[in-house]
Amino acid sequence: MKAVAKNVVLGAALLVFAAPPSVQSQEISDNLKGSGEVVITSGGGTWEEAQKKAFFDPFARDTGIKVVLIPEDHAKLLASVKLGQPEADITSVPGGALAGFVNKDAVEKVDYNYFTRDTLAAIPNQLKTEYGIGALMYSIGIAFNTTKFPAGKEPKNWVDFYNVKDFPGVRTLPKCEKLVDGGLLEGALMGDGVPADRVYPIDMDRAFAKVAQLKPNVGRWWVAGADAPQSLISGEADVAAAYNGRIFGAKKEGAPVELSWDQSLLQYDYWVIMKGSPNKENAAKFLAYISRAKPQADFAEAISYGPINNEAFKLLPKDLVKILPGSPELAKKQVFQNYAWWNETSPSGRTNWDVALERCVALLSQ
Structure with missing residues (x-):
């Protein structure tokens, strides 16, 4: 599906991204700040590196919430949800797979109260669903x-x-x-x-x-x-x-x-919050944070996938925008x-x- 493999084994150890103290924080609303952690599945490799650069490190830095990564394994994750002990708070799923997760009662509703009006207005309707928020476009x-x-x-x-x-x-x-x-x-x-x-x-x-x-x-x-x-x-x-x-x-x-x-x-993937997430509030904050224009632009620049926030295109080099799925000009030709x-x-x-x-x-x- 994607040009970057998402099945790289991370090993048994959990990876934690704490806030780098030397980097100046972006200004964010107080409702996104907090404590504790949020556990997210990751596919490793250059995919994870792009997410680390655009999402994980900045989120930890700006909110005070740690990001803990575990290897992506949807079968194992769904089994843990069924037992009432989800091993992760957040994972990403292909758009076509979202309904299956919903039908299994495996995901929580997205709390859009943490999203600003500007962020929500910039996200296409297809990417704002009751149980999933867009992750990327291809x-x-x-x-x-x-x-x-x-x-x-x-x-x-x-x-x-x-x-x-x-x-x-x-x-x-x-x-x-x-x-x-x-x-x-x-x-x-x-x-x-x-x-x-x-x-x-x-x-x-x-x-x-x-x-x-x-x-x-x-x-x-x-x-x-x-x-x-x-x-x-x-x-x-x-x-x-x-x-x-x-x-x-x-x-x-x-x-x-x-x-x-x-x-x-x-085409597009969704981020979802797992049913029974022990860090549900932090998970909602994470999704609201990374859906903003700047993190989306940083991710697109790091890995060349289309951002889900249309305002992100304004922050990217014109030459890159020309080859990103969902960009304003290309979207006119797409379905x-x-x-x-x-x-x-x-x-x-x-x-x-x-x-x-x-x-x-x-x-x-x-």
Whole structure:
């Protein structure tokens, strides 16, 4: 999903970030200050380093509340919540997974009383839910090999992606387990001419018919996010559905790849507070603190993911803003992925995701 791996093992020891005394504090409202700690799951590596720089250290410094990190393991975390002893106060979950946490009664409602009016006004409505607040934004769009498609002849949208006559070449698409994250059905519908603002509710019959039509031209069905750019670099594919971070990472290393933002899907993760959190108040303060424009800008600059606070874009270099999902100009070309639709449940108890997964597996096995 993201260009940075989030499964790095931190080891058994807890990591605590206390306030560096030499750094001058930012001015914050008194209601965010406190004592004690807040326990947060972390994925380690450069992901954690970016969070440490933008969120953990400044929060500890400015509020007096310690940040304690433990390795991210959602299965273990959910089990601890079920026992009434959550091992962490806060974790982050993909947008499509939030409903599952809510259905398991595993998360608390977000206390927006700690957020300022300015902060809330700057956060898109899709990222302000009853049980989760946006963590970051990322995108999947159409990528291509620039050797195969030089400037002026490149595929620019999903219609072009599915048009193998005018844009010949091998395609690579997400495999079934990645059909939501990989935007398989949304891309297929837009590829069939459905306007971006009419993608939802998804017409599965029409979407799968379009995928079936392209199937002979798909050389690889990818699972890992790194597979798509690698396929373009190796020549295994010429056009790909790919994550923006993966493509820009490869491009930065000199690979002949490029991404089109037209009709790209705007995707996002949520921060959630675990049910029964022993530090619920501190957790709410943490989320309110890091959702402000400055921490969001610092995080985006450290790791190149889109901030969830629109005011943050004003604090970032213009060259960086141009490649951040959700930025004012790019957002006009993008489509917010509708996780609520994917998690809708039929009378049979099956979600739209369950149904789509079954149909996808059947299609690819033919």
